Amino acid sequence: MVGPAQLLTNLAGIFAGTAEANARPEVAAKLVALDQTARTWLTAMDRAGANEVFAGLPLGTSDPNLSASFQHLYEIALAVRRPGPASDLQGNSAVRTKVLDKLQWLHANHYGDQAKGYYGNWFTWEIGISGFVGKTLALLDAPRDLVTTYLASMDAYLRNGVNGDVNLDSRFHTGANLADITTNRVVQGALLGDDLRIRKALQDQFTVFATIDPYDLKHGVTDGYYADGSFIQHSSVAYTGSYGKALLSRVVQTVKMLDGTEYAAADDLVKVVQGWVETGFAPLIFEGWMMEIVKGRAVSRPGTGYDDVAVVVEAVVDLADYAAPADAARLRSYVKFTARPTLNPNSFVSPVSVARFADIVADATIQPADLNPVASSVAFNAMDKTVHRRSGYAFALARNSERISKYEYMSGENLMPWFQGDGAYYLYLSGQDQTQAYGVDYFTTVSPYGLAGVTAPVEQRRTIPQLYGTAYYNNPTHPLHFTPSSESQNTYVYFPRGTNQHSGGATLGPYGAAGWVQSDDYAYAQRDQLPEDFVVYRNASATKSWFLLDDEIVVLAAGVGDSARAVTTTIDARPSVTTAPITLEGVLRTGRRWSGPGTADLRWLHYTNGTQSVGYYFHQQATTRVDLTPVTRSRRLVRTANPDTAVTRNVFSLSLDQPAGTRTSHAYSLLPNASRTALHTHRPVRVLTNTRRAQAIHHAGLNLTAANTFAGGPHVLPGLLIDGPASTLLQAKGRQVTVAVSDPTFDRTTISLTIPGRWLRLAEPAAGVQLTHGLLGTRLSYRTHNLHGATLSAVLR
Template sequence: MDITRRRLLSLVPATALLTAVNPAPAARAAETMTAMDADPGQLLTNAIGIYAGTPESNARTEVAAKLTSLDNTARTWLAALDTAGAGELFAGLSLGTSDPNLSASYQHLYEIALAFRRPGPASDLQGNEQVRARVAEKLGWLHDNYYGDQSKGYYGNWFTWEIGISTFVSKTLALIDAPAGLVSTYVASMDAYLRNGKDGDVDLDSRFHTGANLVDITANRVLQGALTGDDARIRKALQDQFTVFATVDPYNLQHGVTDGYYADGSFIQHASVAYTGSYGKGLLSRVVQTIKVLDGTEYAQGDDLVGVVQGWVEDGFAPLIFEGWMMEIVKGRAVSRTTTGYADVAVVVEAIVDLADYATGDDAGRLKSFAKFTSRPTINPTSFVSPVSVARYADIQADPAIVPADLNPAASSTAFNAMDRTVHRRPGFAFALARNSERVSKYEYMSGENLMPWFQGDGAHYLYLAGQDQTQAFGIDYYTTVSPYALGGVTAPVETRKTIPELYGTPYYDNPSHPLNFTSSSESQNTYVYFPVGTNVYSGGATLGAYGATGWVQSDDFAYASRDILPDDFVVYQNASATKSWFMLDDEIVVLAAGVGDKSRAVTTTLDTRIAAPGAPVAITGVRRDGRDWTGTGTTDPRWLRYTDGGVALGYYFLQPSQVSVGLEAVTRSRRVVRTSNPDTAVTKQVFGLTVSQPAHTTRSLAYALVPNATESALRGYQHGRIAVLVNTSRLQAIQHLGLRLTGVNTFTSGHHNLPGLTIDGPASVLLQRRADRSSTVAVSDPTTQRDTITVNLWAQYLRPESADPGVEVTRTVTGTRLTFTTRHTYGRSLTVRLLPAW
């Protein structure tokens, strides 16, 4: 990625962004480029080539399976047309009250149209005028009976009417070269259904027209403009879409929008949900398709857009992909779907493969190498949207000059502080952590998806081990069989909570007569039901090279804090209390917790949870604190424990005495317990849980290390002294790794926090590493995002700066060295200074 370009784009307002990517200012773009200069027909040709393929791509043997899949799918739906009953277009999809069924009906017409239009090996569907006429006739029938009447439409989910149906219709009209009358009829109706827009068009001030949703809507409108030859429509749609390329500046929001990509690689959708792995990948896919649609036309914007999107891939997506698997921490409610993390990454790989074709030089090489590195046997190219992408993917795979290479360093620690997520990577594992704050949601529930999400953002972690099939460790079966109160890393009160459908009998809370106006997609529904934020301000941490420190204060959600203004029948839940830190090193992740407890309820802290197949050779071994070997299950005070499942292992080393309960049980549940529309498929897993329980009216602390891939001999020889717990309170948590000469500190309260040789003022996250040559490096972050400066005093150390980030000031004092970090408007970003002895 061109960092300078990206930073430039992040500084200009949305209306000025077009100046950066277009020779003419945005306000004059439509005037300076006339319709005569453009060729909407080429846009249609490009679009059809994306979805149906080209003669060149479809002649490739590697694409044959994709074409066969297209043809078989079309035949399936043609047969379903023949057997449809009253009130159906396709058998089994009743119409009139179900918006998902209506959307699916349009999707199936699109899938038939693909088989009609695709070039390549001949089939009985290809170019078949009877098939084309049938699709056109059914489009008309759906419009006349179930779509065109605005007074009867727009029930259910707004997305169906403003995005979903329009996406399928626009593509289908293009694929069948629909009659002008049918096109104009549908375009008028699609405009009318943009009810969250303005005058039948996009409204950049609408909370519905942001991020991935905005890209979907505008991509549809570009295609509609190409169908109607409406140059002004195309330009306005592109102008609106290009606003998503501007990096979100939380201190200077455009149109009040927080959705989009941030400077640290974070992606937010739905105002406050960490969403790279679902909406983010959808946005990536559609944006790359826009680049492809514009290719070779006057509408194309050169390589500026390509450079920005490559930045998203390198900074935003790559850290979240481990051995071809998309991490759970950025999928919102999509974690409850049966789609695997490998399938999620297939969408990203297709976008990267296409993007590489538009990048140049080393940029293109890095993208192709990463696509090849990520394209493990779990990636199925037949799932790609475009046959052209399948052919490009095959070229990359077959080219010996393209060497597979990760975009991630072998060792890295990434603080996605703008979305309260942390990723720490080493060659044998990746550690992913989900946090929350008053800025970022605790979880996302919506539309009967992710029914039991309550603690998914409360310090839940996921430890991915190299070489493991992640479908056997995480994904849908993890959430199905693991108790929602016992996700790894979570502290939860002992109580039973009810899902939204159980509480209210519907997938949402319905009370339109209340002053807050609770309807299915209202702002109050979002704020209090679908994705409530936390009430804490402290969530974040510092990174120093490949090491990281993260701190977080557990809090209630916004709904509980607002209970006095909510309806009497609205159910809210109070959280337990805890202050937690994670110090992420080479061989271990050290976890400290203090102030853990609750005034009225018992509390359980789950140190870790793993799942395994029913017949997997799970074994748990360990040593008690008194030196005796430990095996089995039950409650004990261990020095260390080791979990193994075939070829993977994970160690737990306890840095202070803890009465730990070890459980291993077979759990069978239906995947429907986490999502109402999932198949009622029973799943059985061995569930391993490592928990600490405490009664009501008590508080306690915990200190332990997660040691990925630990051998038994390594744990037996693990020296307690290599990790020194310096302080573990609700005010201050700090450790020192003696071998790395690294000190990690999180301070949570105001005032001065004193450690040997070190003082920190107020809330901060600090990493300090001293080297044998007496140099030191210090990294500081403001996890509250609210401080103007942070001061660190190094006592009896007289140091001078060798290098420093902008905003770092080094002052020699009578008692040592004072470091002042200007954290104003850094939004949790780490500031680093390297220091040398003053003499």
């Protein structure tokens, strides 16, 4: 077993490739791109001005420019170090010297002076620059004095740490950020030959492998993976698709870097990461696309959900090499299942991963297989998200609560996020190019007040830069101390939570129920404590349920409205390229045929876009507004750093309007991939109740009753008596009844319900469930204490 020297060898193999991998024809394009990138930056270096390393990146006040300068030096170092096919850059001593000289110049003029540094984003100084510099020093086998000079500064810039080291009690040193910092420190330890630094960094990093127990938090940290597969970063943001994938990538790279050394990761850690893939990532990936509900502010970036999945697939490709044989086989089958034309392996970080991916794809003995069941309903209650999947579609729902943020805005990203967690949902259809339907262009062309699923007051809001002239609210003298990365900025500006407690749901096999009470955000609730010039917005009111079936999603809403403002509820919003043929056909409640756009009291509407179709069925009278409008907007509208690229989409919108001072209810179904014939013959579910106290349906074909109760006291439904609040699913098959229950408030000790009839026994043991018999029938008591919204199920016979 060997130590630091092998770590550095492994690092070079990960990022620059190995002789064996780089000789593969499948890796050639990756190497060409790597060399071309280096040449681009060398040319820019030759054209640089007096205060630049690269032309166009002036230094002194811009931390993004400084970080980019270090990044481009690293990208040149990759081309110098890489083995494989010969190039003029490979092993080029003159280029190596040029990069090392620029590192010295940057330290002397823009990095080494602590009094001048640390402007802008803390991440740049504590994580970003350290990552690029550490790898560059390792790739170029830098002189010892340059290494020690930089490492002393890296420690000094770790200002949220303790004495230049990690602080596990710091809100900055958690989750993906902690993985980044500790990986940097492992590399630093290897450069110094410092065994203690390496071991301490690994000890700190291994804390991110622990499943978060919300009832026994370590160091007060809520960031990380939860038992139900949820991932949270920034204390309250659902973030699997951005920070979560970064954490996955980083820890797998650590496993690879430790391979063959005395620090090698234990098998149980590999098993933990595999669990993240299976329960946390796979349900959120549909036909190679990462769902929007777990991307935070990253939804406004021009990269696509397909790009996000490429990061995950690379990690899975490499993880399979360290998993147990049976697990490795399942992981490789999933890689092959996800290896669609939308996945670009040349985007992988490591040339070795490109070669491994090619081996999996070419191996005829590996059969493609999803890690998801064909039919599933997943309640990510720890992060207030729900995913429902069938072979032809996936439905993703974003909720919020006093635990989970309504949205994330930060650094000029995701400028109009206000309703992204307010019951917004995304209906992904099989065979669809999701870049045409979702991604950054969805948020660019669809009104931020008219996202699918959202109930919003009719008013005009302003972005943070419009309100305050900067990317944040600045008021350091106020008692709440508003500075760019202060806790107040997080709480009131960047990612405010809701003020509602009720947000959760239950699952029963492939079926699900989710319930949510719409609320104001924390800033509006605390407006009396905020500065006078701090702008807050009041929300509309609504109590909502989503009942998730096979070919149908039933949506109920009650108490919808506002005392002073008109309100719009958007049933769906679907942008498409202007060349796509779109047809809108429906039937009025009177039975007459109708074709839109326009306003009408519809019984059902059928939308087709080429081969894609969605049906909408209305269970009660409702005057719907059907729009089909070409929209052209710039991507810069949603993110200040986006190119000023105009995007044009035909935006189909189906919505319900109501005047100020009214309260109403809605009941409708989404029917993915439904034909007009299916809508003609559709047998609607029975809506049992739709009030602010309780919402419930019964599906006769499935013999399934699903209910959300929002208030205390007994709720009487046909065949069921529920002690609310609760989410409940009950399905009878022959002489067997299955009952699933979840606590959507996360605060109840016990939930009880009664079923008519004296069922003799539990068909099988059910943890946390007790059965008693009484005059009213069979009483089931579910112990929900400290379950964080998890579902408990019992089978009666």
